[in-house]
Amino acid sequence: MKTVIRPETEMKDSGIEWIGDIPSSWTIFPANGVFSEVKEKNTDLKFTNAFSFKYGEIVDKKQVGDVDNNLKETLSSYTIVRKNTIMINGLNLNYDFVSQRVAIVNESGIITSAYLAIQPDENKINPRFVLYLLKSYDYQQVFHGLGSGIRKTLKYQDFKKIMIVAPTLSEQQVIADYLDKTCSQIDEIIAEAKASIYEYKELKQSVIFEAVTKGLDKNVEMKDSGVYWIGKIPLDWEIIKTKYVIKIENGSNPSTEGKIPVYGSGAKSFKTCGEYKEGPTVLLGRKGATLHIPHYIEGKYWNVDTAFNTIPINNKIELKYFYYVASCFDYNKYISQTTLPGMTQTNYRNIYMPYPSITIQEELVKWLDNKIFELDSLISEKESLINDLEAYKKSLIYEVVTGKRKVV
Template sequence: MLNVYPTYKDSGIEWLGQIPTHWELTRISSVLTEVKDLNTSLRFSHPSQFKFGDIILKPDVNIEDVSSLSKCIIFRKDDILINGLNLNYDFVTQRIARANYTGIITSAYIAVRVRNNLSSKYVTYLFKALDSRKVFNGLGTGIRLTLTYKELKKYYILLPPQEEQRQIVAYLDYKSNKIDERICQRERELQTLSELKQAEIAAVVTRGLDPNVPMKESGIEWLGKIPAHWEVRKIKNCLQERSEKGYPNEPILCATQSRGVIPQDMYDNRVVVVNKDFDKLKLVKCGDFVISLRSFQGGIEYAYYQGIISAAYTILTPKDKRNSEYFKHLFKSHDFIQLLQTCVTGIREGQNINYAMLAKHFIPIPPIEEQQKIVLYIKNRLYVIDEYLSKLKAEINYLQEYKQRLISDVVTGKVDVRGVEIPNEE
């Protein structure tokens, strides 16, 4: 159980409240210097980027783009970088990072360097705490709420004594590493279980539930053998396109690869919001499929709701409505997703699924009664697996929130770690 400090004083900052009596509160401009060195001599040719609270080398960069590289700032090891862009949007990638090497990054970011024997690690932990509390959001200016050093330097920073800064860093390094180890362990379990789940679904939608049933060659390269009594049909003979428009009062839908086709207001991530020409959007009915504009983890998404969606999407409806639930699982199986990758146009992340190409391919069709049994088996099996997956995700979220709360409490003086012994695990 951690202790509190013996005496506190009012910080004068509403969100911060009381701070330890012996801590100082000073403007950022007095202890941090903005890094302004531009890469004009092009000594560095490979820029860096933010990724999950770290600074890493940026892949796929054209080093011949002299104009772009010359506008980058040169940061050095232990410099602190802040992504102050678009503060009105939440970044899951985090906005604060401490550099572990010397490199360059776009001058759109803020880079600061500590002085006066201030601990760079302590300031990083403090800024991460401020970021988690959305303190920086209130400092942004302009339509997009962008933070600049001009605004940042006016803010105040907490300064414990140097020895106390070192203890805080040592304590948080130790605790953060322990929490991160637990998170990584749970994420590995999550990944393994998710892969097993997908493998089991793929097995039953392409091989059936009876392991002893006679098999035959399907004649489909991506599929291999299937139960002898199953059929194979071209996709265009199983699905037909729907292009109905003129339903402006239906809810706006979005196609997601994690949750299928759902109403826009149910999706947490950023989407382009349609606010005009509703009568030109395509109608989607429950049980239809929407071909996503881009292919990553799939691309043919099942519609759980009726509504309207961009006319740029291809809408498919099963000719036999009884096939819809079976197709939902087949289209998310690993082998079928591999097939989708052969039916795309464009390059890299912009690859779009070409339905004209896909429609010519064959898929397995079990008897309808067997489809229903497969769907019921998957539903019951998934319930058990998803319950455990949900618990793993909840634990990961709890650990991440606990880590944020712990860092915030320590760097703002809500708890006293001066007397805590840090185990030496070298």
């Protein structure tokens, strides 16, 4: 199967802004003409297999097993859904999340009643066709304009007024079959690209670790570092605590407005301010899920209290070398055992690190900069491919389910 652009002479204006022209033979009707709201609750605990809504898919939660009284109350309030029930995550529509709010159920089970569950009348509409149609609506954020309440939640009384466009049931089936096959092929390529990105990132980390702990000369004599995560190091290298070569400073909230980028423990600045510190620096995470990822910052910057900034002591270390070493620290050994991961200045100051001569540090930085640039370029290529494929898939779905492209 393939698609061809449908001639303009076969099209008509749908009168719906986000749909545009549709084939002259297609019909337009409100959603409540082919959908009914699913309201059946799991009051008798008929089902214990609960589902989750994840990235546009309905996935199985772990089988619950024995049900105690507290869990009974929770599961009894869940909605019973069955094969081909369409789920819409209509929560918090005022937040501009990546749109993956529509999914289809593949087997009977239960799911939280916070989501909108609607059952298509299969005598009037093909479930998979209308799944793709609603996904296309989702991509264009049609639902964002329909929610009500402070948190903008989509209810059935809002959804039922949405206009649906559709061809005959036989053509709906052809469209659904084509999109199932084509989107599956696209998803396979995307999955392969994501796997490659993961491998490149693993390779990048391995390259950094080998360079900063073993050096570039594979023939040099080695010795035991005495530090478990470092292993052996070249004979003429030292092992020292970071506090002897790096000064660590706290961050703070800025008090003035301006254009200086402000960083926390994340990779990107999240706002700007008027105060500044002079880079370069290595930002070390103080708390947060990404504190194990250091960041090398050049130019003027500011850091809040979720990140420490660092300053070399008396030029005893090449700062970029320290950045590469810090990306290899065993953070799990030092992170406090709390709900929110955290590191202290004392933790960082007492971490042991490999310490070659400044000359070797500079050589390592030059070599690593080139190598990491190559790997990052490969990662960027894969990320660009993924973005292009995802955009193509969205465009293809839209053009096919609105009849602008005909499956032949």
